[in-house]
Amino acid sequence: MTDGGDPIQALVRLLSRLPGVGEKSARRIAYHVLGGDPEYARTLGEAIATMSQRVRRCESCGAYTTRARCALCDDPRRSAELLCVVARPMDADAVERARVFQGRYHILHALLDPLGGVGPAEFPLQPLLERVAREGVREVILATPPTVEGEATALYLAECLHAAGVAVSRIASGVPHGGDLEFTDPITLGRAMEGRRSV
Amino acid sequence: MTDGGDPIQALVRLLSRLPGVGEKSARRIAYHVLGGDPEYARTLGEAIATMSQRVRRCESCGAYTTRARCALCDDPRRSAELLCVVARPMDADAVERARVFQGRYHILHALLDPLGGVGPAEFPLQPLLERVAREGVREVILATPPTVEGEATALYLAECLHAAGVAVSRIASGVPHGGDLEFTDPITLGRAMEGRRSV
Numbered sequence: 001m002t003d004g005g006d007p008i009q010a011l012v013r014l015l016s017r018l019p020g021v022g023e024k025s026a027r028r029i030a031y032h033v034l035g036g037d038p039e040y041a042r043t044l045g046e047a048i049a050t051m052s053q054r055v056r057r058c059e060s061c062g063a064y065t066t067r068a069r070c071a072l073c074d075d076p077r078r079s080a081e082l083l084c085v086v087a088r089p090m091d092a093d094a095v096e097r098a099r100v101f102q103g104r105y106h107i108l109h110a111l112l113d114p115l116g117g118v119g120p121a122e123f124p125l126q127p128l129l130e131r132v133a134r135e136g137v138r139e140v141i142l143a144t145p146p147t148v149e150g151e152a153t154a155l156y157l158a159e160c161l162h163a164a165g166v167a168v169s170r171i172a173s174g175v176p177h178g179g180d181l182e183f184t185d186p187i188t189l190g191r192a193m194e195g196r197r198s199v
Numbered sequence: 200m201t202d203g204g205d206p207i208q209a210l211v212r213l214l215s216r217l218p219g220v221g222e223k224s225a226r227r228i229a230y231h232v233l234g235g236d237p238e239y240a241r242t243l244g245e246a247i248a249t250m251s252q253r254v255r256r257c258e259s260c261g262a263y264t265t266r267a268r269c270a271l272c273d274d275p276r277r278s279a280e281l282l283c284v285v286a287r288p289m290d291a292d293a294v295e296r297a298r299v300f301q302g303r304y305h306i307l308h309a310l311l312d313p314l315g316g317v318g319p320a321e322f323p324l325q326p327l328l329e330r331v332a333r334e335g336v337r338e339v340i341l342a343t344p345p346t347v348e349g350e351a352t353a354l355y356l357a358e359c360l361h362a363a364g365v366a367v368s369r370i371a372s373g374v375p376h377g378g379d380l381e382f383t384d385p386i387t388l389g390r391a392m393e394g395r396r397s398v
Contacts (some may be wrong), residue, residue: 007246007253008263012245020224029217030250031289034263035308038251044213046205049227049244052237054206064233065205090230102382109234 007145008034060131062107066091072104079103081138084129085157087111087145095103095143102142111149112156124151125160132166144174146191207233259330261306263288271303278302280337284327284356286310286344294342302340305330311355318326322352323360331365338366345390347374 008030013083015026042055057063066069074076082103086092103149112123140161144150153168154170161168175184176190184192207229214225232240236383255263257269265269271277281302285291291304311322327377329338343349357367374383383391 007250011243011246011250014239014246014248017239020227027218027289027292031287032218033247033250034254035287040213040216041251044210045244047210047213047244047250048232048247049241051206051210051232053242055233066205066261088230088234090226093226107245109386118257 014160019053028150053117058106062089062109063092063105063106077102080135080143083135083137083139084141084143086143087150087153089123091145101141106133108144108153111144113149116149120156123156125157128157129160129164132161132164137166139169142168142170146171201250207339241344256306260293262291262304262325271307274382276301279334281340282331282334282336282338283342286349286352290342290344300340303334305339307343307352310343311352312348319355322355324356327356328359328363331360331363336365338368341367341369345370382394 011028011033012023013028015021015029016134018026021029033044053066055062055066055080056066058065059074060069060073063072077103081107083100084092084095084101084103085106086095086106087110089107092107095101095105106128108124108128110118110122110124112118131137140157142154143158144153146156156169157172161185172195173188174195175181175188181189206274210229210232211222211225214220214228215222220228232243254263254265257264257267257272259268259272262269262271276283278301281293281300282305283300283302284305284307286307286309287295288306291306294300294304305327307323309317309321309323309329311317311319316360330336339356341353341356343356344353353369357369360367372387373394374380374387380388
């Protein structure tokens with residue numbers, strides 16, 4: 001109803017492009033920003049606007065960092081022989097939260113997706129191969145997601161890494177912890193059966 | 200896992216304060232901002248930061264507008280005799296979307312909430328009373344929400360407006376359209392029974 005509609009509508013449209021934010025939540029957020037503390041809005045706005053200038057990618061693993069190399073790559077307690085390859089920084093965060101991995105990460109920031117314009121020519125394979133050779137990596141764990149693009153990427157990387165003479169493994173795919181078989185999709189169940197282990 | 204954690208963590212904390220944004224979605228949004236188009240992040244950030252400077256409240260009804268008075272208050276087709284009182288700008292938007300109201304709005308930007316620090320002394324009653332007198336309002340529809348604070352506000356406003364000699368009505372409360380009686384809470388059902396109309 002407001003004609004002040006213009007700046008508000010513009011903000012709603014911008015907010016709607018964020019992941020998980022629909023038109024309704026965008027509107028709610030816009031009104032919250034308007035009705036709330038202007039100092040908070042200024043701080044949040046500046047944090048968003050300047051983030052890409054203050055944060056860069058670790059020159060070694062690709063994680064977000066404020067320095068040339070991230071803390072994890074500089075941590076001598078993390079084994080350089082074991083490398084976990086993930087698609088996105090948040091995937092590495094998820095593995096870290098599980099506290100089961102003591103090696104280092106390599107963040108692709110990409111998945112093989114020929115239909116989406118990322119074929120072998122566009123895919124950032126070279127930095128990974130160079131790193132494996134440079135740091136004496138012995139095993140690479142492929143932790144790309146169990147999706148079509150993630151599986152294609154894992155398959156492609158497995159071939160290239162085998163040729164480089166390094167051990168390669170793939171994270172297991174199956175029924176998640178606490179999951180219900182009744183509501184598990186057939187592909188997942190198929191993978192869970194295929195990947196069964198003797199007990 | 201990133202030590203670039205600082206600016207990212209700061210952004211996640213700021214984002215978590217937005218309505219409907221939990222820690223997980225805040226993290227997702229932060230990574231989206233980082234991994235996406237820097238120009239988009241700059242535009243969004245500036246829109247958030249400067250919104251409160253570009254948008255103000257209509258001096259007549261309190262709606263957000265870029266001018267002194269909003270388009271709706273300046274629209275001669277909207278009756279000045281009928282006034283719909285709401286708590287927040289988004290509530291007026293919701294009534295507008297229903298296309299059932301041809302009068303004007305009055306946005307309180309507050310509800311009576313003595314425990315929350317808004318007693319009769321803090322409540323913005325005077326602007327409403329002055330507006331009713333100045334614009335020759337005949338009927339006030341109280342469309343504050345059917346919550347404890349909304350009902351208290353409606354009761355308080357009804358008293359004050361009756362004293363000012365104006366007709367006062369309250370929006371109906373009951374089972375929503377498409378609602379299931381089985382899953383309707385007892386208070387709503389009680390109101391639906393109380394507010395029944397002969398057919």
